[in-house]
Amino acid sequence: MGSLVELHLRQPGTGELRLLQPVLAGAGKRRVVMIQPPHVPNSIALAAMGVNPSQVLWVQPDRTADALWAAEQVLRNGGCHALLFWQSHVRSESLRRLNLAAADGESLFFLFRPLAAAQDASPAQLRLAVHPVLGGVDVELLKRRGPQRETKLFLPLSPFFVHRHASMDRHLSTPAPARSLRTHLVE
Amino acid sequence: MAMSSGARAAGVKTAMRRGGVLMLAPDVRIHERTIAREEAALQAVAMAMLQYTPQVTLAEESTLLLNIGASLRLFGGIRSLCRRVRIDFRSLGFTVRMSCAPTARAAWMLARAGSGRVLKQRSSERALARLPAMVLPTARTFTSWFDGIGCETIGDLRRLPRPGLQRRCGRELLDQLDCAFGSAPEMFEWVKAPATFEAQIELFDRIENADLLLTGAQRLVLQLIGWLCAMQLAAESVVFKLAHERGRVARAPTEVTILLAEPTWYSDHIMRLLKERLRKLVLDAPVIGLALSTTQLQPMTPPTESLFPEPGGTEKDQVRMIELLVARLGEDKVRRVKPLADYRPEIANRWVPIQENVREEAVASQMPPNLDGILRPTWLLVKPIPLLVRDHRPFYGSPLRMVAGPERIETGWWGGAAARDYWVAEGQEHALYWVYRERVTNTEEEQEPRWFLHGLFG
Numbered sequence: 038m039g040s041l042v043e044l045h046l047r048q049p050g051t052g053e054l055r056l057l058q059p060v061l062a063g064a065g066k067r068r069v070v071m072i073q074p075p076h077v078p079n080s081i082a083l084a085a086m087g088v089n090p091s092q093v094l095w096v097q098p099d100r101t102a103d104a105l106w107a108a109e110q111v112l113r114n115g116g117c118h119a120l121l122f123w124q125s126h127v128r129s130e131s132l133r134r135l136n137l138a139a140a141d142g143e144s145l146f147f148l149f150r151p152l153a154a155a156q157d158a159s160p161a162q163l164r165l166a167v168h169p170v171l172g173g174v175d176v177e178l179l180k181r182r183g184p185q186r187e188t189k190l191f192l193p194l195s196p197f198f199v200h201r202h203a204s205m206d207r208h209l210s211t212p213a214p215a216r217s218l219r220t221h222l223v224e
Numbered sequence: 225m226a227m228s229s230g231a232r233a234a235g236v237k238t239a240m241r242r243g244g245v246l247m248l249a250p251d252v253r254i255h256e257r258t259i260a261r262e263e264a265a266l267q268a269v270a271m272a273m274l275q276y277t278p279q280v281t282l283a284e285e286s287t288l289l290l291n292i293g294a295s296l297r298l299f300g301g302i303r304s305l306c307r308r309v310r311i312d313f314r315s316l317g318f319t320v321r322m323s324c325a326p327t328a329r330a331a332w333m334l335a336r337a338g339s340g341r342v343l344k345q346r347s348s349e350r351a352l353a354r355l356p357a358m359v360l361p362t363a364r365t366f367t368s369w370f371d372g373i374g375c376e377t378i379g380d381l382r383r384l385p386r387p388g389l390q391r392r393c394g395r396e397l398l399d400q401l402d403c404a405f406g407s408a409p410e411m412f413e414w415v416k417a418p419a420t421f422e423a424q425i426e427l428f429d430r431i432e433n434a435d436l437l438l439t440g441a442q443r444l445v446l447q448l449i450g451w452l453c454a455m456q457l458a459a460e461s462v463v464f465k466l467a468h469e470r471g472r473v474a475r476a477p478t479e480v481t482i483l484l485a486e487p488t489w490y491s492d493h494i495m496r497l498l499k500e501r502l503r504k505l506v507l508d509a510p511v512i513g514l515a516l517s518t519t520q521l522q523p524m525t526p527p528t529e530s531l532f533p534e535p536g537g538t539e540k541d542q543v544r545m546i547e548l549l550v551a552r553l554g555e556d557k558v559r560r561v562k563p564l565a566d567y568r569p570e571i572a573n574r575w576v577p578i579q580e581n582v583r584e585e586a587v588a589s590q591m592p593p594n595l596d597g598i599l600r601p602t603w604l605l606v607k608p609i610p611l612l613v614r615d616h617r618p619f620y621g622s623p624l625r626m627v628a629g630p631e632r633i634e635t636g637w638w639g640g641a642a643a644r645d646y647w648v649a650e651g652q653e654h655a656l657y658w659v660y661r662e663r664v665t666n667t668e669e670e671q672e673p674r675w676f677l678h679g680l681f682g
Contacts, residue, residue, distance in 0.1 A: 050657065103553055
């Protein structure tokens with residue numbers, strides 16, 4: 038059941054956690070572990086997503102070796118609902134080890150890497166590249182079991198900004214002088 | 225005289241002189257035999273064996289007798305028990321010859337003569353009959369007489385007429401034979417565990433690297449486990465003291481305390497935590513001795529098992545995993561949430577080390593009551609980044625367009641005043657940002673309000 042899912046993003050803040058929201062909300066009483074996230078996780082946002090913030094463990098080691106070790110320990114223990122691991126450069130042996138550890142246990146394992154690493158080989162069964170678009174994200178399936186899918190998959194994500202589809206006469210509070218009207222009209 | 229296998233391979237033989245030994249193997253180390261140290265070692269080993277049975281006694285000639293009749297079922301049979309004892313001895317740093325027999329004297333004799341495992345009385349009698357008669361210490365004084373009458377084995381000894389043997393050799397020899405063959409009862413004084421536990425060892429060399437202390441620590445921990453089992457207690461915290469050199473460069477011993485969330489009496493978890501702690505420890509001075517003591521003790525409680533095992537291990541396994549992470553990474557690197565009811569997002573989102581006790585009701589009470597209307601980013605920046613302003617628009621990689629807001633947060637007048645208008649902004653690449661504009665309250669200077677990036681919608 039446990040296996041490695043890789044997500045490639047250009048930068049953090051493109052909807053990656055909101056994409057995983059249904060998975061994380063199903064944690065129940067089990068813990069969700071985040072190792073070396075790019076920024077501080079916001080407890081109110083996690084609660085709004087349906088994750089109990091008391092169940093979240095934030096592990097922030099200083100060194101990469103410690104981070105990999107911590108990830109392996111969490112996967113070997115197997116009692117957590119999900120492990121979210123951020124790492125820009127991972128060697129392939131470390132990836133293989135983590136994949137093996139994940140296969141033995143029952144935890145879900147999500148590895149976040151930069152978009153540039155999408156070219157590298159990886160033992161993950163499922164690799165996604167996440168691009169933000171209007172209203173949600175475009176998910177490109179780089180690798181999956183079964184036939185390759187060329188087209189991207191659009192997934193709408195909350196928060197929905199419905200009023201964006203309304204007329205653009207509504208200017209928001211920035212004191213915009215007349216010249217900036219022509220920019221950003223309708224996507 | 226005792227020698228290691230390396231020395232024997234070099235050709236050292238018993239009753240050689242010191243000079244001869246050094247000529248054969250120049251880098252051999254010769255130690256004088258100290259009876260006091262041997263006795264201390266025997267006591268230490270007896271303490272470690274208390275975890276298998278409460279009935280342990282010291283017999284003659286450095287032999288330990290353990291009555292394991294009642295322990296066989298708990299430890300899974302005679303073979304696995306013997307295997308565990310052998311592994312423990314290897315960790316303690318001693319070589320051992322083990323034997324089992326239905327009576328204590330028979331087991332003693334089998335161990336002195338070699339090894340042997342006999343389980344029934346009849347096979348014990350057969351095995352004993354084959355042993356040389358000199359195995360019994362009381363028979364050794366009469367060696368020449370037994371040689372003269374052609375009595376070589378214990379079996380021969382048994383066949384000799386009893387009244388004659390008693391007159392010639394004394395009552396003791398007959399008593400020992402009777403005990404060995406099960407005709408007479410045996411009484412022992414069992415080793416008693418002391419009231420408080422303290423153990424120490426002296427290391428052979430001056431150790432500079434903390435990792436090498438692990439084997440010595442293993443020995444002390446095994447003794448601790450034996451003592452805990454004998455007293456039916458579980459340890460909550462364990463203190464290792466690393467003793468440094470005495471004399472002119474004397475210094476106070478370094479203390480390494482290991483705190484356990486749950487009291488335990490098993491050695492592997494303590495050893496794992498100790499390994500991680502020693503890996504991080506940097507020694508100021510070389511260590512020559514180790515001491516172990518424990519202060520916080522609680523009575524042993526059996527593990528409370530639920531009827532259906534939870535998928536993915538029990539809560540205790542989780543606690544152990546967290547302890548292991550804390551031991552290696554440090555206390556403040558593993559964090560849990562302890563929010564504060566404050567309008568300022570950076571104050572409300574408070575993370576504390578996992579060791580702090582945080583009740584779930586306390587967390588729930590500090591969260592906003594209605595989460596539906598609140599729009600918060602999943603990532604908060606540690607420090608808000610000031611944004612450039614171009615064309616009266618904040619700029620972060622691309623001009624940002626306001627999509628939702630404003631949300632006014634004005635609070636903290638008692639300290640850390642914040643007057644901010646928050647917006648959700650979208651960049652040209654459609655990533656969502658949480659930005660705020662500082663409300664300029666001081667209107668002395670005419671300046672543009674500053675924009676900051678505070679969060680990312682992940």
